[in-house]
Amino acid sequence: MESSASESPAWLDWAKELQFIAQAGLTYSKDPFDLERFQRIRDISAEIMSRHTGLPYEQVRHLFCSEVGFQTPKLDTRAAIFKDGKILLVEERDGSWSLPGGWVDVNQTLKTNTEKEVLEEAGLEVEVVRLLALQDRNLHNRPPYAYNVCKAFFLCRVKQGAFRPNTETLGSGYFALDELPLLSEDKVTREQIALCFEAARREFWEVPFD
Template sequence: MDTQPWLDWAVELQSLAQAGLYYSDNKYELERYERIREIAVEMMAYKTPISKEKLIGLFANEVGYQTPKLDSRAAIIKDHKILLVQEEDGTWALPGGWVDVDQTVHDNLIKEAKEEAGEEITVDRVIALHDRNKRNAGTYALEITKVFALCTSHGGEFKPNNETLQAKYFALDELPEMANHKTTADQVRMCFEAYDDPNWEVVLD
């Protein structure tokens, strides 16, 4: 059975419940919205490997009208090779991650490249804004917009950290096993195409 509609319904229920909890001031309606959120969490926990406790924690801090979260990814290309970082499970991805609440997308790209790859970079131009659930493996409990940007390295050195095992440059025809829930080979290919095209138009999902 295809689980995608089930998960889509659960995500929509969670979004409706979150908005109701924020905008309603009727205690009976609040109780109903809280129960709808609980059902949504139970549905997602049943159909995904994410535990109910983790899902509750994920949504507990969410208030107001639900909008997508931002994930930034730095495409750092040098000598026609792209910089990837190795995840704890051995797969590889573009350096990046959640955009912190006190950071702009621009500044977050710089921060993540430094923390995960040890690279000092400048951000040149946006490549794409991708809908994560449409483009990457697995369905996440939240809607996520992934921002890809071309960046220039100004040197640096990888340092051990609690997020990545190593950083290395790869040519397009020698890509390692990708962390497809974070970065796919198609997304890396897109970054190379943008690098080679000065008239590249931003891909907008």
């Protein structure tokens, strides 16, 4: 049976928890024997990931076990921009479409990162108007990631600009909810776009969060 977006495989949950425990232990432990044990736990988490994904162990270890410090979720921002009852999407390099957005840079706030990503991917200068939703990515998007991501959706207002060629996206366009193109569902789903439509229509909106 195929798992829903709110369900991740048990082995993935185990690997993530082992990695979390190991990273915290490596960060705060001082005893050399404890450090060895926590490193072994981290190696086991990478072995689980490698066995179930088919990726080489060293590649998994580099991607999954290379962070330091206390492990926290990553941040991803997405912009909802409307025009004539349609929402702006950008075309990814693989031909799928998504809301403009991306990982939050270390020197950005959620607001400034959203505005920066829209300028880079859609060529538009925008102003963030309000927050629409905060979601745990693994509860809504597929496939599940080996780390947790907090996705923030913001309603934005266009000030000026037009699409321009860039290294991240091939084009942009406005789409009605019933005419959405092929979506990059690891980044945004139809349900998330529908939520943005509903939130933008309401003057008073209670922000949903996970």
